[in-house]
Amino acid sequence: MPRVTAPAMSPHSAAASCHVARSTSGRVASRRWSLVAPPFVRTVGMALLMALLVVLLSGGCREQRPSVVSTKPASEAFTPVPAKLDEPGVRATDFVLTDQSGEAFDSRSLAGKVWVGSVFFANCPGPCFRENQALADILREIDSPDLVVVSLTCDPDNDTPEVLRRYADRFDADLSRWKFLTGDMATIKTIANESFRLPAEVGVHSERGVVFDRQGRLRGGFHLLQADRVDLLKKLVREVLDESNGESTDEPLPATPAADAPSAAPSTSAGADR
Numbered sequence: 001m002p003r004v005t006a007p008a009m010s011p012h013s014a015a016a017s018c019h020v021a022r023s024t025s026g027r028v029a030s031r032r033w034s035l036v037a038p039p040f041v042r043t044v045g046m047a048l049l050m051a052l053l054v055v056l057l058s059g060g061c062r063e064q065r066p067s068v069v070s071t072k073p074a075s076e077a078f079t080p081v082p083a084k085l086d087e088p089g090v091r092a093t094d095f096v097l098t099d100q101s102g103e104a105f106d107s108r109s110l111a112g113k114v115w116v117g118s119v120f121f122a123n124c125p126g127p128c129f130r131e132n133q134a135l136a137d138i139l140r141e142i143d144s145p146d147l148v149v150v151s152l153t154c155d156p157d158n159d160t161p162e163v164l165r166r167y168a169d170r171f172d173a174d175l176s177r178w179k180f181l182t183g184d185m186a187t188i189k190t191i192a193n194e195s196f197r198l199p200a201e202v203g204v205h206s207e208r209g210v211v212f213d214r215q216g217r218l219r220g221g222f223h224l225l226q227a228d229r230v231d232l233l234k235k236l237v238r239e240v241l242d243e244s245n246g247e248s249t250d251e252p253l254p255a256t257p258a259a260d261a262p263s264a265a266p267s268t269s270a271g272a273d274r
Contacts, residue, residue: 084236089218092117092195097152097183100164105179107150107216114240115148115212116233117196118224119188119205121155122167127225129170131207134224136171138209138234139178144241146214149178152192154205156182197221209233213240 092107099105118135120128135149153159159167164180173180182188185202192200196210197218210221211233219240222233 083222083232084220085218088213088215091216092212092218093191095187095191095195097181097187098161100161100168100175100180102161105181110148110150110212110216112214113146113148114144114214114237115150116237117198117210117212118149118151118208119154119192119196119198119200120151121153121203121205122159122163123155123203127207131209131224132171134230135178135209136173138230138237139174142234142237142241145177146241147177147237149209151178151180152188152196152200153180153182154185154188154192154200155203156185156188157202211236211240213243 095107097105116135116138118131120131122128132151135151139147139149153164159182161182164182168175168178168180171178189200192198192205195218198206198208198210198221200206207223207225208221209224211219213219220236222229222236224230224233
């Protein structure tokens with residue numbers, strides 16, 4: 001009687017069969033688990049899986065983009081601002097950027113105003129919204145025409161004036177008191193590092209607000225995501241608003257270089273609010 005011989009199986013065929021067997025056994029095991037596991041266990045398992053996906057997909061307030069290279073060493077790029085300066089700092093560097101209406105904004109228009117500076121970007125997945133919500137609350141609570149907020153984007157390629165205008169609408173921003181500014185990233189970084197004394201790279205920033213007095217001098221800064229720090233920032237703003245327009249101006253203020261001109265690194269002060 002002739003012998004019937006099974007055809008030889010190639011390694012690829014064997015691997016495919018093994019894969020099918022494993023897939024089939026996996027589906028069977030999964031089906032058995034879904035039938036045997038109590039509904040509570042299945043619900044908890046799905047919740048844990050969703051939580052894991054959220055953690056993996058959320059990247060914090062940072063975009064994976066090439067950073068703008070600073071011309072200064074990392075240790076000298078900026079000196080963190082203290083919560084409150086014992087003495088007013090030097091005047092902020094004059095600058096011209098573009099606001100949410102597409103108009104040129106000259107920082108010299110802030111003369112005689114108390115203002116709060118911050119850095120953000122519109123596509124920030126979470127912290128920036130909370131940061132700007134705190135600033136919106138400050139403007140509503142301290143309803144003074146002498147208080148202005150100046151928010152610099154650290155993603156100017158994407159944050160066009162039109163984008164910033166739509167972003168401002170999310171906070172019902174009074175655009176006479178809240179300026180959302182864009183422009184050249186190198187200029188924005190210089191302003192943030194040397195005047196605001198805050199870090200700024202493309203899509204990377206600090207969630208702090210810094211206060212300037214009527215003469216444009218830095219007076220301190222606080223974290224905007226912590227309620228107790230926001231209360232301290234409000235207190236500082238009120239104190240500076242209560243100062244007369246000419247207070248502490250007996251001595252001449254240092255000259256203010258243009259935003260793109262080299263300037264010395266600010267002096268280090270102890271007690272910075274981390």
